[in-house]
Amino acid sequence: MAPMFVKASGLFCAKEEAMARARKWGLAAVLAVALSGAAAAETVTIFAAASLKTALDNLKPLAEAATGQRLRMVYAGSAALARQIEQGAPADIFVSANVNWMDHLQERGGVEAIERVELLGNSLVLIGQAAEPQLSFDHAASFGEGRIAMGLTKAVPAGIYGRAALESLGLWQALHGRVVETDNVRAALALVARGEARYGIVYASDARAEPKVQILLSFPKNSYGPIVYPAALLTENGSSAFAFLQSEAAWAAFEAQGFLRVETQE
Structure with missing residues (x-):
């Protein structure tokens, strides 16, 4: 046993x-x-308009040091980002280059923002690789030949503003056949930088971010609506980063890239 x-x-x-x-x-x-x-919880996902890439990439180390959180940046056109969030994409913060897409997300997308602010402003410019002294908004013929790159004119904010400006100046009918529409404003910028388009309609901040292009003309402020970047806090997890984006330290970086304070856009 x-x-x-x-x-x-x-x-x-x-x-x-x-x-x-x-x-x-x-x-x-x-x-x-x-x-x-x-x-x-220590990672904050920020969905941001493509035109913010240079400024936010520069700010990322400062923001991470200030908040103790890792930032995950997702860049695309505002329309594409809004649709992704509407379909359930996990974002803690959304910064759009257009008030309408933020409104769409909140009103029709059923997304509740904990807080929303008007974060930044911008201006619209015509860019090219080489100076063209003869160029004028008064004469469509002064544009000569070549393609004009700009964001999608019915979806991408820079494209919407750009078309509005050309229509206001009486140039759309003469030039629209040469327009190449892109998914976001940085794609339009890249076409000009690579010499694949003679002109581009982008934000002043985009022109400053790309050394291969220069501003040929600045669109009159009264030729397009106010360019406002609304930012929305979508989860409590993003609270510290959202506050940092509104700080003076963040503003210094935005200003260095050519962005404007909203109140200075009159």
């Missing part, structure tokens, strides 16, 4: 060891889930 007892005891011990391992790995799994949740 003794050998049977020893064998049973061995089985008992093995069972206890297995249960101990299960408890150990179960605890480890719980800890892993908890830690992954904590890591997620």
